[in-house]
Amino acid sequence: MNIADVIICENPRHSLKLLNKLGIKKKLISLHDYNEANVIRRVSREFLQKKIVLISDAGSPLISDPGFKLLQYFIKNNFKVSSIPGATALIPSLQLSGIPINKFCFVGFFPKSTKEMINFIDEIKNFELTTVFYVSSHKVKKCIELMETKIEDRLISVSKELTKLNERIVRGKITEVKKQLFENKEKFKGEFVIVLEGKKLKNSKSINLDLYNGEINKLLSKFSLTDVVEIVHKLTGITKNKIYKWTLKLKKS
Numbered sequence: 001m002n003i004a005d006v007i008i009c010e011n012p013r014h015s016l017k018l019l020n021k022l023g024i025k026k027k028l029i030s031l032h033d034y035n036e037a038n039v040i041r042r043v044s045r046e047f048l049q050k051k052i053v054l055i056s057d058a059g060s061p062l063i064s065d066p067g068f069k070l071l072q073y074f075i076k077n078n079f080k081v082s083s084i085p086g087a088t089a090l091i092p093s094l095q096l097s098g099i100p101i102n103k104f105c106f107v108g109f110f111p112k113s114t115k116e117m118i119n120f121i122d123e124i125k126n127f128e129l130t131t132v133f134y135v136s137s138h139k140v141k142k143c144i145e146l147m148e149t150k151i152e153d154r155l156i157s158v159s160k161e162l163t164k165l166n167e168r169i170v171r172g173k174i175t176e177v178k179k180q181l182f183e184n185k186e187k188f189k190g191e192f193v194i195v196l197e198g199k200k201l202k203n204s205k206s207i208n209l210d211l212y213n214g215e216i217n218k219l220l221s222k223f224s225l226t227d228v229v230e231i232v233h234k235l236t237g238i239t240k241n242k243i244y245k246w247t248l249k250l251k252k253s
Contacts, residue, residue, distance in 0.1 A: 005050035008039065010057040010066065036069045043070070048079075060088040064108050064134055089162050093193035094132055097157035098171050100197075104130040110143050110194075117146060124196065125151045131196045137188040144178050147196070155197040160190060209238070209246045216250055225251065 004026055009015040012028040019026070031039050031054070043052065054061050054070065061067045074081050094101045110133055111120050117139075124131045125147075135143050140158070147156070156177055159169045170180050209216075212232065219228045225247060232243045 003051065004053040006043075006047050006052045008043075008052060008054045008067075008070070014057045015055060031066050031070065033066050036066055040070055040073050044073075058087070059090075060086050063088055063090060063106075087163070089134070089159070089191070089193045090132060092162045093157065093159040093169075093195055094130070096159065096162075096169055097130075097195040099130050099155055099157060099195050101130055101195075103198075104132055107131060107133045109133065110135040110139055112139075117142065118150075121146045121150050126199055127196075128198045130198050133194055135192045135194055137190055137192065140188060140192045140194075141182055143194065144174065144181070148174050148178055151196075154199075157195040159193045159195075160188070162193070209243070212236075213250060216247055220247065220251055 006029060007015065007019070007024075007026045008029045008031045010031060012030055015028060019028075029039060029042070054067050056065045059065060062071065071081065090106060094104060105127055107120075107124060111117055121143075124133075144156075144158070151174065153173045153175055155172065156174055157169060157171045158177055158181065159167075161167050162169075170177050172180070216228065216232065219231060223231070225244070228247055229240050229243045232238065232247070233240045236243075
C-alpha cells in the first residue's frame with residue numbers, strides 16, 4: 001500500500017537511515033522552524049494532491065519539534081490530518097518518574113541564556129502541577145544547580161536515553177539527584193527529561209480566615225457566594241467547605 005508520496009522530515013540524512021532499512025524510497029523535504037513558511041509554500045504549489053507524511057529525527061512531531069505551522073495550514077484549508085502515535089520521551093519519563101502524574105504540565109525546552117534560565121525556574125517553582133521539560137546535556141548541570149538554589153528540596157526525576165540500551169533514570173530530592181548525577185564527573189550526551197514534583201498547597205489549618213475578612217467582603221460585593229468560595233480556595237488552598245461556612249457567616253452578619 002502506498003502510504004506516502006512525500007515525506008517531510010527534519011534531517012534527510014538521519015531519516016534515510018531508517019527509510020533505507022525499511023526499503024522505503026520517497027521524496028524527502030527538510031523542515032525546520034526557520035524554513036517552515038517556505039515548505040508550506042512549496043507544498044501548496046506542488047503536493048496538495050499527494051499523500052504527505054511528517055516525521056521527526058527523534059521523539060514525536062510538534063512536541064518541541066517543528067511542524068505546528070504546517071499543521072495549521074492543513075487544518076485551515078480543510079485537509080484531512082491524522083496522527084499515528086509514536087516514540088516520545090515525554091510520556092515514559094512521566095510514567096517512570098514515581099511522581100504523581102494525574103495532572104501535569106509540559107513546558108518544552110529549558111532555555112539558553114542565564115537570565116531566561118533563572119526566569120524559567122522562578123516560574124515553574126510555583127506550579128502546583130507536576131512539571132516536565134527537556135534539557136540538553138550541556139545545560140542539565142546548570143539547570144539542577146539553579147533548581148537546588150531556588151526551589152525547596154522536593155522530588156524530581158531525571159531521565160536520559162529512554163527505551164534505549166543505556167537508559168538511565170535518577171529519582172529523589174533535588175540535592176540527592178544532583179549528587180548522584182555529577183559526583184563522578186561523567187560526560188553526558190543527548191537530551192534529558194526532568195520531571196518536577198508540584199508545589200505543595202499551604203496547610204489550611206495554619207491559615208486564619210479572620211485575616212481575610214476585608215478581602216472576602218469586597219469579593220462578596222462583586223461576586224456570588226459560590227464564586228467567592230472558588231476564588232478564596234484557589235488563592236489559599238483552604239477547603240471549600242470551610243470557606244463556605246465562614247463566608248456565609250460573614251454575609252449574614
